[in-house]
Amino acid sequence: MTSSGVRRGALGNWRFWLAHNSGVLTAAVLFLAMFTLYISNHSAGLTPAVATTAANKAVLLALVAMAQTLPVLTRGLDLSVGMVFVMANCIASVIVVGTVGEGMLGILAVLAIGALAGFINGAIVVWGRLQPIITTLATGAVYYGISLFVRPGPGGDVQSDIADLLTGQVFDVIPAALVVLLVVVLVVWIPYRRSVLGRAAYAVGSNEQAAYMSGVPVQRAKLLAYTLAGLLASIAGLMLTFNTYSGEASAPIAGSYTLNSIAAVVIGGTSLFGGWGSAIGSIFGAFVLRTIEDLLFVFDLPPLWQPLFQGVVLLIAVSLGAYRILRVRNRLELFS
Template sequence: MKEWRFFAAEQRATLLALVLFLVMFIIYVSNHPAGFTPNVVQTASNKGVILAFVAMAQTLVVLTAGIDLSVGMIFILCNCVGSYVLGGTMASALGGAGLVLLTGLGCGMVNGLIVIFGRLQPIVTTIATGAIFFGLALWLRPFPGTVPDFNGDLADLFTGKLFGVVPASLVFLLAVVLVVWVPLSRSVIGRAIYAVGSSDMAAYMSGMPVKLARFTAFAVGGLLAGFGGLFLTFFTYSGEASLANGDNYTLFSIAAVVLGGVSLYGGRGSAIGAIFGALAFRTIGDLLFVFDFDPLWQPLFQGLVLALAVTFGAARLFRIRNRLEMFS
């Protein structure tokens, strides 16, 4: 019994994000004209999974007590790259998907190297690199478009339904969590990422690989943002260097991270919580659509949710008398 109480206390923020998402999703499908159907769930999951990947990318950097303001631009750059390389046969399209992921990984590695060896703050570094990544995306796609022989079969494979019911995008998201997040979080590097976020100096004095932990957080974060850009290409069949989308996904990823219970001060939270936070935040937009809110008012409500999420995440700090209590 004590083990369950300990687990519930440790995962309280993640469980709250899950409950919040389920409640809002039930309200959404209950008021949707089509109701609870496989097509409605598929569309909602495809949109939610895209933000979930970007939120996971943001989570890794936030766990180190940093923040990545380039994550949305990596996402957009990978989308633009995907619109060029996801064509031809199934084999060539799969190779192109690998190239998209390598692009995201490379962008994350650049961020990590600059932060570590340039000794710059992550927020300053990623503002600069984000502008560079967007410039590259704009150079690739000055106008929205796609490759003439875009492989729609591959895109439909990842954004369609398995057995006509289960959204393939959710299954793939689960696979990424099991292959990437779970092993990383349980590894020495994963524990070092949490330790760096809790106390950089204490982690260093304990002999943990501080530099490698920071580098891994940025690199894997770039890879996860690449997954998001890849799925955006699968979903839209095209690429677009949209500054608005890049900025929005960066802000939405921060909101999802906070809603998912990840501390902006680092060292606390998980990518699982960020996923539920992303799904919950995406469902807010769907609810506004279902209840026929004026589109001009929707950014206002989303901004209010973002402000409330950040405020809720920081509310616990008012009860803290010293920094050690943050991790008790």
């Protein structure tokens, strides 16, 4: 919608574009400021190695946050993204092994399983007519059970050629993980955003009944949103496997990624009430969250204070959304 508006050439539209993307831009500016602060205080400065380490960590959360964005846009929620992420990690540590060719086949299989997990979520939400929160809470338990079944204890292996390629540097400069993220944005997010079902997702999130009455394919839009969420979470799971060379069915990891993904979505300017926002914002939201952790590290905060500081920053960051109460003209607008 916005980009086509700009393309139409009306110069006055930049104001509209700015207003429409203010959430994304705020998150991007916040990230750039924090990252600059981080780099200027880092003993090594901005070397490819420093950037790669930061990127490898941040891209994992960015992908999970992108996954979370899609159901949120339809006014849903996916509390199982962290579990799908961990399940993909566990399965990848078993089947993405052997030669490069076998590894590629394994990757395809993991992606298919991730998409299937997302599709099951969507099917239960759409055809089962259950609430997304409780559905994904329950399927999350199932996916965690499968992870435990595949990998009862931490371990496993991964095809090292692919892993090194995707976690190293391109041309010895650019972190490969960032390239992976860019490819995902170009191949998954942009086409989705421009497709009929992508637009339908926004319409469903804004007002499901109005969307239905206007002939928007509500059911297919929701199904696709949840399926793509599963797919994106499994891409993140694969990247985790490439980073750690192993799989672990860890409930704390899954839980923290699910919760941080919601926070990243909010910081990225996407409304939890649906119909407003973008996955690009969530990427910057995820980067912001990860840079907070790095900042605590370079500023040498006493380790005991770190969790509290992180929590307070998280709470303040999500509270920024409260600025909208300053703009309401009628108290009834508050009860959305």
